[in-house]
Amino acid sequence: MADKILEFVHSSNGKAIASALGLPVPPKLKRAEASYPAKSLDGKNVLVGAAGQGKTSEALVKALDAMGASLKVSSDLAGLEGIKESAAKAKVEVGISQSDNGIPESAYVLDVTGVNTVSGLRLLYDFFNPRLKNVPSNSRIVVIGRPRGESKSTEEEAAQSALPGFVRSLAKESGKNGTTANLLQVKAGAENGIEGALRFFLSPNSAFVTGQVLPVVGAPKGVKVAEFAEKPLRGKIAVVTGAARGIGAAIAEVLAREGATVIGVDLPQDESTLGATMSGIGGVAFPLNICDPSAGKKLAAVAKDKGGKIDIIVHNAGITRDKMLRNMKSHLWDMVLDVNLGSIVRCNEQLLEDGLAENARIVCISSIGGIAGNVGQTNYAATKSAVIGYVDAMSKELAAKGIAINAIAPGFIETQMTAAIPVVTREVARRLSSLSQGGLPVDIAEAVTFMASPLSVGVNGATLRVCGQNLVGA
């Protein structure tokens, strides 16, 4: 489903007309065109700062250097104090920003894990304020703080709790030109998860993720944090449910792009569409109703046929059967609950018995509807909300087994499902976001691939919204 307004305002005539009429112009988002390169920030200037010398700033400097970035500090040196020693230790050069002379940075990363007082929050102002008038389109802003409950004093807790509000507001102020702003809450001891997370959040792969807070809590037991390798999913077997079309097909494509062998699952009546999608990516089509009571066992068997156990399972299949609760027939309640939730719980139970590879990664698809609720969607929203609690609860159990489980909550995504929404409601849903447009299936696929890959090694039990900071459920 195309966004005609977005296409129009970016056509040569459309631009002039929109500007003459003073119409808002949704930004053209720059998305990834190929798999993750090792030097993803090669030739790019990144403005960097930190509140205090420590493990986070060391990990930050090393990560940016590994990605090929040129590290810069502003001429008034805001945040230099915290990274000076880390840069010297890592033998990484830090230059003075030339942005006032027309060479702006395209990424801005500030580590404020060391902020433990209200006055320390001044660094947020000093670091960003001089820069924000000249941020190039599609830039990336990442702030690094600590998760709740990690502080040594109540003032520190208050200072760290300022960060979600700050970042969400900055995302709203910066979205007009496609710039994103996100907060990584890195637990002390989980610093080795910073590089992977930055590879996603500083890349075009996260074009539709903004205004989000993602905790980085540490790798599951026994998982080694390896150096980045191109095609990080090479040799992995990935199962994607609901893979014939829409978001599931895009997830299958992006997982395959990063090297995975994909087993695509969809309803037997969609076998030919599924076959076409899978043959396009060298994947395996496996027609199966995921509500089959032994679906998990059947998936384990098909993976065994392909030579191994399942490294990645993406529970994407989902349905809506919308009706006001007072008019909803019980079979519509039961059907939505079973496809969107019951099947996931059953399937994982069976796979955990003997179907998942060592250090497997599980990704579930939730929805912002599960966060905000929707008229006519009590059944759907209940399942999508349940998924958020389920991944949180399961992560605690699975971390000890070396397995991670996370969820992605899509916002308004341009698919057949959203094309069916009445035009006015659709237009409102699209524009009420910081990026003033709907996302594409590939945006969900990129976030799922991040959660399915070693890039998210420190992330477990989280739900990441991919919604362009939609106001729904904000």
Ligand code: NAI
């Ligand atoms: P879609 O309807 O285009 O695709 C869903 C796929 O799942 C279909 O191919 C369908 O045949 C398959 N499926 C349904 N029941 C199945 C079953 N019992 N066994 C096997 N396969 C089954 O939907 P779309 O838009 O691609 O959504 C994918 C996921 O993203 C769903 O979980 C949906 O709830 C979620 N989502 C979508 C949003 C959007 O804006 N499109 C927003 C929020 C969440």
